[in-house]
Amino acid sequence: MAEKPVRVLVGKVGLDGHDRGAKVVAQALRDAGMEVIYTGLRQTPEQIVETALQEDVQVIGLSILSGAHMQLLPPVLEMLHEQESHDIIVIVGGIIPKEDVVYLKENGVAEVFSPGSSTEEIVEFIKQKVGGNY
Amino acid sequence: MNDKNNREEMSRAKQAWEDKVNKATGKYPERKEFKLDSGLEVKTVYDPLNMEGFDYLEQLNWPGEYPFTRGIQPTMYRGRLWTMRQYAGFGSAEETNERFRYLLDQGQTGLSVAFDLPTQIGYDSDHPLARGEVGKVGVAVDSLADMEILMDKIPLEQVSTSMTINAPAAVLLAMYMAVAEKQGIPKEELKGTIQNDILKEYVARGTYIFPPRESMRLVIDIFDFAGEKIPNWNTISISGYHIREAGSTAVQEVAFTLGNAIAYVEAAREAGLEVDRFAPRLSFFFNAHSNFFEEVAKFRAARRIWARLMKDRFGAKNPRSMMLRFHTQTAGCTLTAQQPDVNLMRVAFQALSAVLGGTQSLHTNSRDEALALPSEQSVLLALRTQQVIAHEIGVTDTADPLGGSYYIEELTDHIEREANRYLEKIDEIGGAVKAIEAGFIQQEIQASAYRYQKEIEEQKRIVVGVNRYNESGEQPIDLLKMDPATSRRQIERLKEVRLSRNQGEVATALQDLRKAAQGEDNLMPYILAAVKAYATLGEICGALRDVFGEYQQHVHL
Numbered sequence: 001m002a003e004k005p006v007r008v009l010v011g012k013v014g015l016d017g018h019d020r021g022a023k024v025v026a027q028a029l030r031d032a033g034m035e036v037i038y039t040g041l042r043q044t045p046e047q048i049v050e051t052a053l054q055e056d057v058q059v060i061g062l063s064i065l066s067g068a069h070m071q072l073l074p075p076v077l078e079m080l081h082e083q084e085s086h087d088i089i090v091i092v093g094g095i096i097p098k099e100d101v102v103y104l105k106e107n108g109v110a111e112v113f114s115p116g117s118s119t120e121e122i123v124e125f126i127k128q129k130v131g132g133n134y
Numbered sequence: 135m136n137d138k139n140n141r142e143e144m145s146r147a148k149q150a151w152e153d154k155v156n157k158a159t160g161k162y163p164e165r166k167e168f169k170l171d172s173g174l175e176v177k178t179v180y181d182p183l184n185m186e187g188f189d190y191l192e193q194l195n196w197p198g199e200y201p202f203t204r205g206i207q208p209t210m211y212r213g214r215l216w217t218m219r220q221y222a223g224f225g226s227a228e229e230t231n232e233r234f235r236y237l238l239d240q241g242q243t244g245l246s247v248a249f250d251l252p253t254q255i256g257y258d259s260d261h262p263l264a265r266g267e268v269g270k271v272g273v274a275v276d277s278l279a280d281m282e283i284l285m286d287k288i289p290l291e292q293v294s295t296s297m298t299i300n301a302p303a304a305v306l307l308a309m310y311m312a313v314a315e316k317q318g319i320p321k322e323e324l325k326g327t328i329q330n331d332i333l334k335e336y337v338a339r340g341t342y343i344f345p346p347r348e349s350m351r352l353v354i355d356i357f358d359f360a361g362e363k364i365p366n367w368n369t370i371s372i373s374g375y376h377i378r379e380a381g382s383t384a385v386q387e388v389a390f391t392l393g394n395a396i397a398y399v400e401a402a403r404e405a406g407l408e409v410d411r412f413a414p415r416l417s418f419f420f421n422a423h424s425n426f427f428e429e430v431a432k433f434r435a436a437r438r439i440w441a442r443l444m445k446d447r448f449g450a451k452n453p454r455s456m457m458l459r460f461h462t463q464t465a466g467c468t469l470t471a472q473q474p475d476v477n478l479m480r481v482a483f484q485a486l487s488a489v490l491g492g493t494q495s496l497h498t499n500s501r502d503e504a505l506a507l508p509s510e511q512s513v514l515l516a517l518r519t520q521q522v523i524a525h526e527i528g529v530t531d532t533a534d535p536l537g538g539s540y541y542i543e544e545l546t547d548h549i550e551r552e553a554n555r556y557l558e559k560i561d562e563i564g565g566a567v568k569a570i571e572a573g574f575i576q577q578e579i580q581a582s583a584y585r586y587q588k589e590i591e592e593q594k595r596i597v598v599g600v601n602r603y604n605e606s607g608e609q610p611i612d613l614l615k616m617d618p619a620t621s622r623r624q625i626e627r628l629k630e631v632r633l634s635r636n637q638g639e640v641a642t643a644l645q646d647l648r649k650a651a652q653g654e655d656n657l658m659p660y661i662l663a664a665v666k667a668y669a670t671l672g673e674i675c676g677a678l679r680d681v682f683g684e685y686q687q688h689v690h691l
Contacts, residue, residue: 015264016340019340027691066266068270097613114471
C-alpha cells in the first residue's frame with residue numbers, strides 16, 4: 001500500500017510579518033511530497049491548535065521572529081497537551097535565543113531550526129519523526 | 135567610452151583575445167557559471183564594443199542633472215555626506231529615548247524609530263493580540279504621552295526623524311506634530327519621514343490593517359495635508375527594502391517599488407493633487423544586498439527610471455519631482471547567526487555599494503542581528519563602519535566614481551530594461567493594487583526566494599560560515615536582553631493615560647473621526663484632534679476599523 005503523505009501545518013504565530021522562511025519551508029515540504037496547510041500571518045495560539053486538529057496534521061511548524069515566542073509557543077504546547085494530541089510533533093523556526101531553545105525543547109518542542117538551517121534538514125527531521133507512524 | 139582606435143581594429147583584437155581565452159578555458163574550465171539573480175549572464179570582461187551608440191547626455195548626464203543617473207546633487211558627498219541613520223527602538227519610550235540620545239552623541243545625524251508590532255498594527259499594548267509583542271521589535275507607543283517621552287530632550291528642529299510606520303502612519307505623524315507643537319517648534323521646521331507605504335505591506339512586510347482602497351485614501355490624505363502644513367516632511371518612503379528581504383531579486387526590487395510608486399502617484403492625481411505639488415516629497419528606501427556591482431547599478435537604474443517616468447508619463451515639470459531620493463539599509467537577510475563577526479564585513483561592503491550608488495541616508499546593520507536586537511556595542515560598530523566609509527577611504531571625494539565603468543553601465547542598462555519589462559506587465563494587469571490582489575507580485579517574490587534558498591543548499595551560492603568554512607564554533611558577544619517588565623509597565627502607563635484625560639473630549643474626537651471616515655474629508659485634522667485629546671492609537675485605529683473594515687490576507691503559495 002502506498003504511504004499516505006505526511007500532513008503538516010505551517011503557521012505564523014503572533015503579529016510578526018516575516019513570512020519568507022515559512023513560505024520557503026512550506027514549499028520545500030510540499031516538494032518533498034508532504035501535504036502542507038499554510039495558515040498565513042497573525043495566527044493566535046488558539047487558531048493554530050484549532051486548525052491543526054481540524055486538518056488532522058501530524059506536524060505543526062511554527063515560524064516566529066518577533067521575540068514573542070516565549071509568550072506564544074507555550075500556549076500552543078499546553079493546548080495540545082490538554083487535547084491529548086501528544087502525537088502531533090511541533091517544530092519551530094525563527095530567531096530564538098539558546099536558553100529559550102532549551103526551555104522549549106524541555107516543554108514539548110521537538111526541534112528548533114535556527115537561521116542558516118537547510119530545508120533538507122527539516123524534511124529529513126520530519127520524515128524520521130513521523131516515519132515510524134506508518 | 136570614446137576611443138581613438140577604430141571599431142574594426144578593436145573587434146579584431148577582441149577576436150584574437152577571445153580565441154586565446156577559449157583555448158585557455160578549454161584546458162582550465164572556469165570555476166562556475168557567472169550569473170546575476172535576475173538571470174543575466176556575467177561576461178568575462180566588459181569593453182567599449184558593448185557600448186556602441188551610448189549617449190552620455192541621454193543616459194547619464196552630470197550629477198544633479200536629468201535623468202540623475204549619476205546622483206541627485208551636483209557635487210554629491212563633497213557638499214554634504216549622507217545622513218547616518220540607525221533604525222532603533224525597543225522596550226519602553228524611556229529606553230529608546232536613551233538609545234537615541236546615545237546615538238546622537240556618537241555622531242549619528244538623524245533618528246529612525248522602530249515601533250513594536252502592536253503599534254504598527256494599531257493595537258494598544260493591552261489588546262489580547264498584543265500578547266508577548268509589547269516592546270519587542272521596537273518601542274511601544276500607545277498615546278501622545280509615550281511620544282512625549284520618546285522625543286524628550288531631542289531637538290526636533292535640528293534632527294530629522296524617520297518613522298517606520300505604515301498602516302497607522304497618520305496617527306504617529308499626528309503625535310509627532312503634537313509633541314513638536316508642545317516644544318514650541320514651528321511646523322514648517324519639522325524634518326523627517328514616515329514610511330506610509332502600505333502597498334508593500336500586503337506583499338512583503340505584513341503590518342497592514344485596512345483594505346487597499348481605504349489605506350490608499352489615508353496615504354493620499356497625508357500627501358495633501360503634509361504638503362501644506364509640514365513642507366519639509368517626506369510623506370512616504372516607498373520601500374523596496376522589504377520586498378528584497380522577502381526574497382526578490384534586484385530587478386524585482388526596483389520594479390515592484392516603482393510599480394507601487396506609480397500607484398501612489400496615480401491615486402494622488404485621481405484625488406485632484408497636482409503632480410509637482412506632492413512628488414517632490416516622495417522618498418524611497420532600498421536594500422543594499424551582497425552583489426556589489428549589481429547593487430550600485432540598481433541604485434543608478436532606479437534613479438533613471440523614476441526620472442523618466444515622472445517626466446514622460448506624469449508630466450512633472452519640477453526637477454525635484456523627478457529626483458529619486460532614497461534611504462538605504464544593508465540586507466538583514468544576508469546576516470548569519472553563524473560566526474556573527476563576519477557580518478561586519480558583509481555590512482561594510484553593502485554599505486559601500488549604497489554610497490557608490492549615491493544614497494541620501496544609510497542604516498548599517500549590526501553583526502548580531504540574526505541572533506537578537508543589536509547590543510549598544512554592535513550598533514556603535516555599525517555606525518563606525520559608515521564613518522570609515524565617509525572619512526577614510528576616499529570614495530566620497532568625487533561624484534559617481536563608478537560611472538563610465540563598462541560593467542556598471544551595462545548592468546545599469548540591464549536593470550532598467552528588465553525592471554521596465556515588469557512595469558509593463560504590472561500595467562497590463564491594471565496597476566500595482568490589482569497585481570497585488572491577484573497575487574502576482576507575491577508569487578514572483580516567493581519564486582525568487584525559493585530559488586535563492588535552493589542555490590544555497592546546492593552550494594551554487596556560497597555563504598561563508600553557513601554552507602562553507604563553517605567549522606569554527608565561536609560563540610558571540612553579549613546580546614541585548616529585553617526587560618521582561620516592560621510590557622507590564624507600558625500597560626500601567628496606558629491605563630493611567632486612559633483615566634487622566636478628558637473623556638468627553640476623547641469621545642467627541644473619535645465620533646468626529648468615525649463620521650469623517652464615512653465621508654470624504656481629509657482625515658488628518660480629525661486624527662490630530664483625537665491624538666491631542668490623548669485618545670490612544672488603538673482607539674483611533676479602532677474607530678477607523680469600524681468604518682473601513684480589515685484586510686484579509688490571501689495566501690498565495
